[in-house]
Amino acid sequence: MQKKVYERPVIKSLNSGITNKFGTRTEYAPLSHIDGVAVKDLIKKYGSPLFVFSEQTIRKNYRNAFRAFTTRYPKVQFAWSYKTNYLNAVCNIFHQEGSWAEVVSGFEMDKALYNKVPGNRIIFNGPDKTEQDLLKAIHLDSLIHIDHLDELYLLNELAERIDKKPRVAIRVNMDTGVIPLWDRFGFNYETGQAWDAINKIMSNNQLNLTGLHAHIGTYMLSTQAYAVATFKLADLALGVKKKYNRNLTYLDLGGGFASKNTLKGAYLPGSDTVPDISEYAEAICSTLLNVGFAPEDLPYLYLETGRALIDDAGYLIGTVIANKRLSDGRRATILDFGVNIMFTAFWYNHKISPAQEFGPYTEDCVLYGPLCMNIDVVRESVTLPPLNRGDHVVVHHMGAYNITQSMQFISLRPAVVLIDTDGKTHLIRERETLADILHNEKTPEYLVNFEI
């Protein structure tokens, strides 16, 4: 074996601005305007931080997804997943586009009713439906998706008591080849649980089995998993036809299509790796058309897509509070928004753009929120130009789950603004104040006064 030639090690400084291992420049270009409205003006008018939603993007996402399905399959209905974002203004844009409501609690159902969604256009999912919720859903003729046998038995009892035959579906979970298996919701396909539930409903004749439901997971990157889920739901529906001579009205394939957000640990950005909505549509629709339904018996296809329709329509804009050096030499920038309003920061490396022009110099830095908690990290490592106190930044892909899962913690929750399709801004939720917090608090009389 020939001796290898010795090469002297070299130490080279990484000059930002020229090509380095992070690329030739900062990760992102500046984003000074959202739908034509200056970030600076938004903050001046509504304060910082601020959630901003683009009506144009919401409508575009909906129409694009709806077209992807309706051009491939004749009977399609979307239902907006309330828990993904239940701001009334956001829900109503989806309802104006034709979406029904998909809710997973009594509270969400009340919100859909408040928004004037007809009861028979509400899909009621979830493992926690109280007796009161179920009675209300029966009276409203909502579609009740049964999660477990206890719910099935209770529903049987209630329906008998008030002499009604509510429309129901069962939620089915199955092996779609994706790990982890979501088998905690609904009845399992492979073990025969699903058939057991169907038989119990059909033989008891107190409930009107109208559909079958599956929601196989969230941020699903595999379109094949949807083909498998569709096949297994359809197999049950064809079995019902064969055994009970009954056509089910619909198959509900749930939601879970990935948004273009980037998961932590992903090598490439979500915009490069996430399937297009038309690829999900292709997997589901071709399976449905091929699986063996007679043309006149084709069921409706219901979809409860959440994050894929709203994530990129939501932004969080904010302001730099300070910069400092950590003991290891890294640059740290402190922003005025933290993980209490960025729940998804635990899963995603959110794309963050400076909102003003910047020079060629960049540096790897860590972005912290304002909370007095070590976990308050907005980005662990991101290449950005040096930001000064008072500069603004824009966080992308914030539309899904951040509004509904945010909490006031140390600081109160920010206002939310909608930019309409004419570029006009509308305040759709006020900034929280102390009065909002005090509203529900009660201090016992003997604790009111003190001297210190």
Ligand SMILES: *Cc1c(COP(=O)(O)O)cnc(C)c1O
């Ligand atoms: C959360 C949820 C959805 C929406 O999921 P996304 O991942 O946001 O698309 C749809 N259906 C059910 C039953 C859900 O629980």
